[in-house]
Amino acid sequence: KAGVTQTPRYLIKTRGQQVTLSCSPISGHRSVSWYQQTPGQGLQFLFEYFSETQRNKGNFPGRFSGRQFSNSRSEMNVSTLELGDSALYLCASSLAQGARNTEAFFGQGTRLTVV
Amino acid sequence: AQKVTQAQTEISVVEKEDVTLDCVYETRDTTYYLFWYKQPPSGELVFLIRRNSFDEQNEISGRYSWNFQKSTSSFNFTITASQVVDSAVYFCALSEAYYTGANSKLTFGKGITLSVRP
Numbered sequence: 726k727a728g729v730t731q732t733p734r735y736l737i738k739t740r741g742q743q744v745t746l747s748c749s750p751i752s753g754h755r756s757v758s759w760y761q762q763t764p765g766q767g768l769q770f771l772f773e774y775f776s777e778t779q780r781n782k783g784n785f786p787g788r789f790s791g792r793q794f795s796n797s798r799s800e801m802n803v804s805t806l807e808l809g810d811s812a813l814y815l816c817a818s819s820l821a822q823g824a825r826n827t828e829a830f831f832g833q834g835t836r837l838t839v840v
Numbered sequence: 841a842q843k844v845t846q847a848q849t850e851i852s853v854v855e856k857e858d859v860t861l862d863c864v865y866e867t868r869d870t871t872y873y874l875f876w877y878k879q880p881p882s883g884e885l886v887f888l889i890r891r892n893s894f895d896e897q898n899e900i901s902g903r904y905s906w907n908f909q910k911s912t913s914s915f916n917f918t919i920t921a922s923q924v925v926d927s928a929v930y931f932c933a934l935s936e937a938y939y940t941g942a943n944s945k946l947t948f949g950k951g952i953t954l955s956v957r958p
Contacts, residue, residue: 767948767951770945770946817946832884
C-alpha cells in the first residue's frame with residue numbers, strides 16, 4: 726500500500742513569488758491535513774480538508790490556502806512568499822471513518838526555501 | 841487552547857540503555873487523543889502509538905511502552921534497550937475528538953532529539 730506522496734520534495738523560490746505543493750493521500754483516506762515545520766515554531770497546523778471541504782484552519786495568514794480534489798488529492802498554495810515561509814511542509818492523511826479517531830500518516834514533506 | 845510540553849530537548853544514551861521521553865499536555869476537552877511520532881532525518885513523521893483519554897491502560901509493544909496518567913496530564917514514552925536506529929526526533933501530540941471522529945488537527949510539542957550512541 727503506497728504511503729502519502731508529496732511533490733516536489735525540494736523547492737527554491739524567490740520572495741514575492743507563489744508556490745503550489747501537492748499531496749496524494751493513502752488510497753481510501755479522505756482527510757488531508759497540512760503542517761508547517763520550522764526550527765523556531767516547530768510543527769504547526771495549517772488546515773484540513775475532508776471531502777473537498779476545508780474543515781479546520783490554523784492560525785496562518787490568508788496567503789496560505791489549499792484545496793482538495795474529488796480523488797482526495799490536495800494542494801496547498803502560498804502567495805507572495807516571504808523569507809519566513811521557508812520551512813518543511815508536511816501533509817498527513819487519515820481514514821476519518823465513522824467515530825474512530827484514526828492516526829495521521831505523514832508524507833516526507835516538501836522543503837521550501839525562499840530566497 | 842491545547843498545549844503540549846516536552847521539557848526535554850536533547851537526550852543522549854548509550855545503546856541498550858532504557859530511555860523515557862516526557863510529555864505533559866493541557867486541554868479543556870474531556871475527550872482527546874494522544875500520540876507519539878518519530879521523525880528520522882528523512883523528515884517523514886512516523887506514527888508510533890496512540891491513546892485516547894478514556895483509556896488509561898498502559899501497554900507495552902515490543903521495545904516501546906507508555907505511561908498515560910490523566911491525573912498529572914502526562915503521557916510518557918519509554919524505549920527499552922535502545923538501539924542506534926532509534927536516533928531521531930520524537931514528538932508528542934494531542935488532538936481533539938471531533939464528532940466526525942477524524943484526526944485532523946494535531947497540536948505538537950517541540951520535540952525531543954534522541955541520540956543513541958553505539
